Amino acid sequence: MRRVLLPHAISDAAPAATALLHDLSGLSMGTSWSVRLAAEAGVDLASLQHGLQQQLDDVVAQMSHWEAGSDLGRYNRAPAGSRHVLPAAFFDVLSFALEVAQASGGAYNPCAGALVNLWGFGPTGRYDQAGFTAPTPDQLAAACASLQQLSLAPDAATRSVCQPAAVQLDLSAVAKGYGVDRLAYYLQSQGYGHYLVEVGGELRGAGVKPDGQPWWVALEQPPVQDGAAALPAPIVLALHGLSVATSGDYRRYFEQDGQRYAHTIDPRNGWPISNALASVTVIHPQCMAADAWSTALTVLGPQAGLRLAEQQGLAARLLCRHADGTYSETLSSAFVSMLDQ
Template sequence: MRRVILPHHISDDPAPAGGVLRDFAGRSMGTSWSVRLVAAPTVTVSHLQQGLQQQLDSVVAEMSHWESDSNLGRFNRAPAGSWHDLPPAFFDVLSFALDVARASGGACDPCAGTLVNLWGFGPHGRFDHPDFIAPTLDAIASARAQLAAARKDMQLVPAPARRAFQPGGIELDLSAVAKGYGVDRLAYYLKSQGIDHFVVEVGGELRGAGVKPDGQPLWVALEQVEQGQQGSNDELVLALHGLAVATSGDYRRYFERDGKRYAHTIDPRSGLPISNGLASVTVVHAQCMAADAWSTALTVLGRVDGLALAERQGLAARFVERTIDHGHVTYHEYLSTHLRSMLDE
């Protein structure tokens, strides 16, 4: 069965007369990006390829923990007790990530890069290298204690200063929010170029606006954990009209030891990879940055606590829980009230 999710507000702005679809694509943030837009046949759009790539290059230059010379990389290496002027975009993204950390009780913390690195999901000591050894409980406890101590002293000074204090021991990791912000950045750029009908995507996170030349919305299918997954076979499609969508899942990056799966999503509260039975969480939101961050936070919290927080925050969220009984895998879907209200039933 095909189920449809519709936005609460639909613009009646039509696509350009005689509009045609144009496609652009590239690489950034260790993944691919793509843009499909509608433009009048007389409008020149060839310059957009370079402009779109530059937007993402700017995000990487400021916020990548993979690039040692990024603003984030320099902050992470800075001496204890130092203040740093941050670019406006970096400051805003970090501030938002810290807001989500507070609202989620620390389930998604941009300051927890040390824990991510311990488990081999950062830029060094990777889990897929042959010499990787999973951290001991003592090493995890030590990293958590150091993080807790440093976290108390970290400070941000808002605009116009936009400064951050490195107390020592803070390693920022914005991977739960920067990709979503990159999607938003592409959308803002297209708007600035007079393009109002488009869908943009970075590594599977999407945002759309307007309609196709035939007046139909830009449809996308919500990501499934597995093709033909039992217990959640219904296709769920979203009209990507003024909305963004992001999914966090334990099936994207992980490693296995002694028959146990260790997901790349780390719970900063315990210092351990999540193991709460959630296979994925999808969040639909006006901003992809928010959808990205909240999907991670809700995944860490688990189905019960995550769904409760989604209700309190008014988030449109879909939880897919995996149960295994004697080797038989079943998936169960749970929708927040806000997402359920968007179903066209």
């Protein structure tokens, strides 16, 4: 039986009676993006497409660790002790990421790029390239030790941060969600209030469709192999003034010497997570927040993750995979309060 999640606040604003459904899409951040828009027939789709793509191109130019010429790439190569004035968006996203890092006790850390690179999930020396080997415990210990001593000393007045010593920023757990938000902000700035935005599976919705129905989306589920136990009943969400992001251990991983290594790294010990969580879904007004918090909760694991979700008032679903092939879910109280019961 399908379960339904509803937002607490529902606007009665509706598209024009003659509104149609328009679709736009493109590529960015190594994935695809799409927009479904409820608007009049005369919309200049070409201009809108260009403007939307520009928003994501700007995020990449500032925050991509894959682009050597990005602002983040230049920061990562900067000498120790240097200080850098960042573009406003970059500074805001990094500041939020650092807040999540502090609140999660370091379970999420935007400064953990060196660890991500060691495990082959960064832009070079990747796990799927010839010659890759998993890092040694000594390498991980050294990387974690240096990570614990870092301080970027952000200064909001000047939008500047310090590069203490070869810090490798990696905003991949927050920048995609921010990209979703940027598309939504752009649509709002152009006078559009009814849309569904998606970048690489992360979503944000506002308003309703031309038929008055909300933007219904199904919460992501892990793939179930033949013979495996069924997952808990699926959940659909009315994405009305809300965003949703899911972190899962099934998205990227590699196997070496019989061991499976997921792409989500615990910055506190340097190792890929192995805490039974198959996925964590977070629902939040901001997709940037849903993206970052879903990663932090995933690293923390079922018990500590749920505690942090309750402390932060997050609507979170934590899905565990057990050794016998069964699944169980834990829902935060904010998530339960949205269930249509």
